[in-house]
Amino acid sequence: MIEQVAFYILSAVAVLGALLAVSRRNLVHGVFALLLFFAALSGLFVMLLADYVAAVQVLVYIGAVGILLLFTIMLTEHVTGDDLRRLGVRGWFWGLLLAVAVPAVLILPAVLNEKSAKAAPIVVAQGNPALANNATQANTVKALGKVLMEKYVVPLEVLALLLTAALIGAVAVAHAPEKDASGKDTPA
Amino acid sequence: MIDTLIHILALTAPVAMIFASLFAFTTWLERKILARIQNRIGPNYINIPFTKFRKTFGLLQPAADGFKMLVKEDIVPHGADRFLHLLAPILALVPAMMVLCLLPFDLPFANESMKRIHAAALDNAVLLFFGITSINTLAVFMAGWASRNKYSLLGGMRAVAQMVSYEIPLVLSAAVVIMAVGSLSAQKIVAAQSTHWFIFTPWGLAAFFIFFIASLAETNRSPFDLPEAESEIIAGYFTEYSGFKFALFFLGEYLSIFAINGLAVTLFFGGGNGPWVQAHPWLSCVWFLAKIFGLIFIIIWLRGTVPRLRVDQLMAFAWKFLMPLSILNLFVAAVALKVQQPWLTWPLCALVLYAAAHGLSRLQQKNVGPRTYQYAE
Numbered sequence: 397m398i399e400q401v402a403f404y405i406l407s408a409v410a411v412l413g414a415l416l417a418v419s420r421r422n423l424v425h426g427v428f429a430l431l432l433f434f435a436a437l438s439g440l441f442v443m444l445l446a447d448y449v450a451a452v453q454v455l456v457y458i459g460a461v462g463i464l465l466l467f468t469i470m471l472t473e474h475v476t477g478d479d480l481r482r483l484g485v486r487g488w489f490w491g492l493l494l495a496v497a498v499p500a501v502l503i504l505p506a507v508l509n510e511k512s513a514k515a516a517p518i519v520v521a522q523g524n525p526a527l528a529n530n531a532t533q534a535n536t537v538k539a540l541g542k543v544l545m546e547k548y549v550v551p552l553e554v555l556a557l558l559l560t561a562a563l564i565g566a567v568a569v570a571h572a573p574e575k576d577a578s579g580k581d582t583p584a
Numbered sequence: 585m586i587d588t589l590i591h592i593l594a595l596t597a598p599v600a601m602i603f604a605s606l607f608a609f610t611t612w613l614e615r616k617i618l619a620r621i622q623n624r625i626g627p628n629y630i631n632i633p634f635t636k637f638r639k640t641f642g643l644l645q646p647a648a649d650g651f652k653m654l655v656k657e658d659i660v661p662h663g664a665d666r667f668l669h670l671l672a673p674i675l676a677l678v679p680a681m682m683v684l685c686l687l688p689f690d691l692p693f694a695n696e697s698m699k700r701i702h703a704a705a706l707d708n709a710v711l712l713f714f715g716i717t718s719i720n721t722l723a724v725f726m727a728g729w730a731s732r733n734k735y736s737l738l739g740g741m742r743a744v745a746q747m748v749s750y751e752i753p754l755v756l757s758a759a760v761v762i763m764a765v766g767s768l769s770a771q772k773i774v775a776a777q778s779t780h781w782f783i784f785t786p787w788g789l790a791a792f793f794i795f796f797i798a799s800l801a802e803t804n805r806s807p808f809d810l811p812e813a814e815s816e817i818i819a820g821y822f823t824e825y826s827g828f829k830f831a832l833f834f835l836g837e838y839l840s841i842f843a844i845n846g847l848a849v850t851l852f853f854g855g856g857n858g859p860w861v862q863a864h865p866w867l868s869c870v871w872f873l874a875k876i877f878g879l880i881f882i883i884i885w886l887r888g889t890v891p892r893l894r895v896d897q898l899m900a901f902a903w904k905f906l907m908p909l910s911i912l913n914l915f916v917a918a919v920a921l922k923v924q925q926p927w928l929t930w931p932l933c934a935l936v937l938y939a940a941a942h943g944l945s946r947l948q949q950k951n952v953g954p955r956t957y958q959y960a961e
Contacts, residue, residue: 451712459718
């Protein structure tokens with residue numbers, strides 16, 4: 397009962413945050429609405445007893461990605477956040493197509509593998525989540541670490557390499573100041 | 585279900601209340617210690633209302649301050665974003681209160697079933713701690729942006745840059761302890777230190793120093809109080825705040841200091857472990873608070889003695905000194921944990937870390953010269 401109420405509240409907040417994020421004209425408001433969505437999402441992860449993923453969601457998305465988004469907006473001319481330009485409606489068809497296609501691609505495997513989806517235990521606990529956690533003793537951190545270090549170690553390393561490359565690339569792009577003919581730095 | 589809710593309330597509400605009242609005491613302590621350092625007396629004669637009794641050593645000063653904050657006018661600037669201006673102080677306070685409940689703070693009256701709830705929620709307490717404290721950065725930015733004031737925005741941007749940078753050495757130095765214990769649970773980390781606190785290991789000592797410095801920056805304390813540098817940007821991100829909203833920021837800041845020092849005590853000083861705890865379990869809570877206040881005393885002491893850093897010094901210190909050192913410390917700790925011979929690890933670790941710190945500071949000093957200005961000439 398309490399899980400269902402919490403689920404509906406969190407889902408409503410998530411949808412509201414996502415809608416606000418795309419509909420607000422003010423860029424900074426949009427970012428804060430997006431962060432509200434991330435927070436609600438991490439709450440939903442807690443409902444699924446994936447508390448490690450929830451903590452990482454807060455740490456990475458709210459703590460780092462949100463801050464980076466805000467920082468980027470502050471570096472543009474829209475420091476006040478007001479963007480009065482009207483967005484063009486050209487290309488709405490392709491946008492809509494993409495918006496439908498991405499979730500479809502993500503959800504399709506689960507629908508096709510209906511059998512395995514049914515076999516997977518539904519971990520939303522009946523009754524008390526704290527007690528259910530005790531009962532299953534699901535130490536998600538340890539399990540995740542094992543899976544990442546054994547089964548998925550190659551994708552993990554590739555991902556790490558990619559991120560490192562992106563980091564070095566970003567530093568290289570940002571570090572070299574453009575020189576004009578007189579050899580002086582031109583203000584960006 | 586109702587039983588669970590009551591237990592959760594019984595575990596969290598006292599923590600929130602204890603630390604909120606300790607906040608009042610800490611402001612008094614800070615004013616007194618700073619006064620002592622600066623050869624003043626500090627607050628000393630607030631009398632009990634409607635009486636002639638004045639010898640309170642200024643202990644009632646926080647109450648008077650709080651009352652003043654409550655009755656002050658709440659001013660919102662004309663151009664400000666009213667909603668976010670209101671939301672920012674709340675958002676600054678809530679995460680600070682939340683993380684206090686993640687600390688392994690053994691309440692004397694907690695029975696077994698309550699403890700189980702506490703433990704179940706804390707499976708990855710340390711990670712959650714860092715996640716929730718990072719929301720604090722957002723509140724500071726929100727305050728700076730919503731005020732629609734140049735100085736506020738500057739303070740907010742400074743805070744964001746500083747907190748994001750110092751979070752890395754903070755987490756990396758905490759990771760050393762997590763590696764040694766093999767768990768993210770605060771209770772297990774404390775239990776692992778029942779005989780030997782991690783501060784008494786070479787890597788633990790180094791990690792604690794990095795953690796402590798980074799935590800000063802993370803909570804905007806002197807010498808890293810650039811986001812609220814009075815001499816440069818008025819009051820930084822809370823320039824446009826008055827009355828009770830200002831008080832909320834103040835409370836949030838002190839609660840974060842309690843929380844982060846509570847984590848330092850958990851990670852390096854054995855939490856509530858101490859003499860006579862075995863015989864009298866209620867002492868563990870006292871030890872925990874005593875250790876936190878020991879660290880807070882050092883923080884106040886630093887505020888009284890060390891001048892503020894420059895922005896570029898601050899960033900260079902985080903990225904070019906603390907971060908390489910904390911990464912090196914991870915490797916040092918891994919080796920030391922394998923070797924397990926105190927007579928060998930102490931000199932070896934000390935030598936490696938000292939050489940690294942010395943080399944890094946030499947590297948930094950090579951680039952120190954007169955400051956060049958890009959746009960201000």
